[in-house]
Amino acid sequence: MKAPIYLDYQATTPCDPRVVETMLPYFTQSFGNAASRSHSFGWTAEKAVEEARGQIAELIGASSKEIVFTSGSTEAINLALKGVVEMYAEKGKHVITSSAEHKAVLDTCKHLEQSGAEVTYLAPDKTGRVGVEQVAAALRPDTVLVALMWANNEVGTLNPVREIGELCHAKGVLFFTDATQAVGKVPVNVEADHVDLLCLSGHKIYGPKGVGCLYVRRKNPRVRLVAQMDGGGHERGMRSGTLNVPGIVGLGKACELARTELSAEAVRSSELRDLLEQLITKELDYVFLNGNREHRLPNCLNLSFPYVEGESLIMGIHMLAVSSGSACTSASLEPSHVLRAMAIGDELAHSSIRFGIGRFTTREDIEFAASEVVENVRRLRELSPLYEMVKEGVDLSTVKWQAAH
Amino acid sequence: MAYSNKVLDHYNNPRNVGSLDKSASSVGTGVVGAPECGDVMKLQIEVEGDRIVDAKFKTFGCGSAIASSSLATEWIKGKTIDEALKISNTQIVEELSLPPVKIHCSVLAEDAIKSAIADYKSKQQS
Numbered sequence: 357m358k359a360p361i362y363l364d365y366q367a368t369t370p371c372d373p374r375v376v377e378t379m380l381p382y383f384t385q386s387f388g389n390a391a392s393r394s395h396s397f398g399w400t401a402e403k404a405v406e407e408a409r410g411q412i413a414e415l416i417g418a419s420s421k422e423i424v425f426t427s428g429s430t431e432a433i434n435l436a437l438k439g440v441v442e443m444y445a446e447k448g449k450h451v452i453t454s455s456a457e458h459k460a461v462l463d464t465c466k467h468l469e470q471s472g473a474e475v476t477y478l479a480p481d482k483t484g485r486v487g488v489e490q491v492a493a494a495l496r497p498d499t500v501l502v503a504l505m506w507a508n509n510e511v512g513t514l515n516p517v518r519e520i521g522e523l524c525h526a527k528g529v530l531f532f533t534d535a536t537q538a539v540g541k542v543p544v545n546v547e548a549d550h551v552d553l554l555c556l557s558g559h560k561i562y563g564p565k566g567v568g569c570l571y572v573r574r575k576n577p578r579v580r581l582v583a584q585m586d587g588g589g590h591e592r593g594m595r596s597g598t599l600n601v602p603g604i605v606g607l608g609k610a611c612e613l614a615r616t617e618l619s620a621e622a623v624r625s626s627e628l629r630d631l632l633e634q635l636i637t638k639e640l641d642y643v644f645l646n647g648n649r650e651h652r653l654p655n656c657l658n659l660s661f662p663y664v665e666g667e668s669l670i671m672g673i674h675m676l677a678v679s680s681g682s683a684c685t686s687a688s689l690e691p692s693h694v695l696r697a698m699a700i701g702d703e704l705a706h707s708s709i710r711f712g713i714g715r716f717t718t719r720e721d722i723e724f725a726a727s728e729v730v731e732n733v734r735r736l737r738e739l740s741p742l743y744e745m746v747k748e749g750v751d752l753s754t755v756k757w758q759a760a761h
Numbered sequence: 762m763a764y765s766n767k768v769l770d771h772y773n774n775p776r777n778v779g780s781l782d783k784s785a786s787s788v789g790t791g792v793v794g795a796p797e798c799g800d801v802m803k804l805q806i807e808v809e810g811d812r813i814v815d816a817k818f819k820t821f822g823c824g825s826a827i828a829s830s831s832l833a834t835e836w837i838k839g840k841t842i843d844e845a846l847k848i849s850n851t852q853i854v855e856e857l858s859l860p861p862v863k864i865h866c867s868v869l870a871e872d873a874i875k876s877a878i879a880d881y882k883s884k885q886q887s
Binding site: 451517664667671691740757 | 764772775777778780792793794795797798800801802803805819820821822824827846860871876
C-alpha cells in the first residue's frame with residue numbers, strides 16, 4: 357500500500373538527512389558535556405555548541421551571545437513571558453497579546469494572570485492579523501511586554517512584526533515574537549524588525565525535536581529575565597541544565613540550511629501552495645481561504661469546504677496527512693481557537709483543512725492531494741443535506757435548526 | 762482516531778443516500794442538528810399503511826454521524842412505525858462500536874427517526 361503523503365509541515369518536519377549526519381558524532385565520539393572545562397571532551401562539545409549558536413544567530417540577524425538554548429518553543433515562551441513579567445514587576449504588570457496566539461502563549465498568559473498580571477487579548481481581523489494601531493491603542497504606562505506571533509501556525513497569516521517592533525521600541529516596551537513558524541520561511545532579522553525576544557524550534561525547520569532557543573536582546577535595550585529553571589547556571593544563568601549537544605548541533609545545521617535555502621524554498625513552496633489551491637478551486641465551488649492572501653507564509657494553505665464536516669473529509673482523504681480545525685479532530689471537541697478568534701463562523705471552522713507544504717513535497721504529491729480532496733469533497737457534498745439546501749436556494753442562516761445539544 | 766470496521770463500511774458505502782419528495786403526504790422528513798455544532802442529519806421515510814417502505818438520508822457530520830444515519834435508514838426500512846420508534850441510540854452505539862465522544866451521533870440518528878415519523882404523523886392528521 358502506498359504510504360500517506362505528508363502535508364502537515366506546520367505540525368512538524370522530518371529531519372533533513374544533512375542535519376542527522378551532522379548530529380551523529382555528538383552521540384558517540386564527541387559526547388562530552390559542554391560545561392566540562394577540564395578536558396578535551398568538554399572543549400569539543402563546547403566548540404560545537406558555540407558554532408551552532410553562531411549558525412542560529414546568523415539566521416535571525418542576532419549575535420551568538422543572545423541565544424539561550426531550550427527544549428523547544430514552548431519552554432522558550434514560558435521563559436520569555438514569565439521571565440520578563442517577574443523581572444520587570446516594578447515597572448508594571450500589563451501584557452498585550454492576541455487571542456490567535458499558540459496555546460503555549462495563551463496558557464502562559466493565563467498563568468501570569470493568576471499570579472496578578474493583567475493581559476489584554478487583542479482580537480485579530482478575519483484574516484488572523486493584528487494591526488499595529490490595535491497594539492498602540494492597548495499600550496498602557498504599566499505595559500511591560502507585547503507578545504505577538506510572527507506567523508500563525510494554523511492559517512499562516514503574518515503579523516506586521518516590524519511595525520509592532522518599531523512601536524514597542526519607541527514606547528520603551530519589550531517585544532516578544534513567537535517565530536516558530538516563520539523562521540526559515542520568511543526573512544527574520546531581529547535588528548531590522550525591532551524584536552527583543554524571539555523563539556524558534558528545531559523540529560519545525562527540519563531539525564530534531566526537543567531543542568529550540570530563545571533570542572534575548574543584549575543591547576538597546578538589554579533584556580533581563582528571571583530564570584524559570586534553577587540549577588547549574590548554564591546559558592548565562594537564564595536556563596540551567598546540561599546542554600543537549602547533539603540536538604543543538606542539529607538545530608544549528610538546520611538553521612544554516614534554512615538560511616542558505618530560504619529564498620529558493622519560499623519560491624518553490626509558494627508555487628506548490630498556489631498550484632494546490634488552483635487545482636482544488638478549478639473543480640469545486642464554495643471553497644474559502646482562511647488567512648490572509650497578501651501577508652502569509654509561503655508553505656501553508658488553510659481552506660474551508662463549506663457543507664462538508666472536517667473530520668469526515670479527513671477520513672476520506674486518509675492518504676493525505678493533514679490537520680483540521682474541526683472540533684471532532686481535537687481532544688477538546690472545540691473548534692480551533694484561532695479560527696474562532698478570526699470570527700469566520702463555526703460552520704467554516706468545522707470544515708477547515710490545513711495543508712502544509714515542505715522541503716520534501718513534490719508536484720506529484722500536490723496533484724495527488726488535489727484530486728483526493730476534490731473527489732472526497734464532491735462525494736461528501738452529495739451526502740450533505742446542507743449542500744442540497746444551498747443548491748435549492750435556501751439561505752442556511754435563516755433556517756431554524758433543531759440542535760440536539 | 763481509530764474507527765470500527767462497521768463505521769468505515771457505512772462511511773465508504775453509505776446505504777440509502779438521497780432524498781424523497783418532502784411534499785408527498787406519504788413521506789415524513791426529519792432534519793436534526795445544527796451546522797455550527799458540526800452535525801446535521803436529514804432522514805426521510807416513505808410509509809404505506811403503517812409500514813416504512815423506503816428511507817433515505819443525507820448527513821453533514823463526522824464519519825460516525827454518517828454511519829449512524831446510514832445504519833438508521835437500513836434498520837427502519839421494512840419496519841412498522843411502532844417498531845421504528847423502538848430503535849434506541851444505544852443499539853446504534855453497540856452495532857457501530859462508537860466511542861463515548863461519538864455517542865451524540867447515535868442520539869442524533871434516533872432523534873432523526875423520531876422527527877421523520879412525527880412529521881409523517883402530523884401530515885396524516887392535517
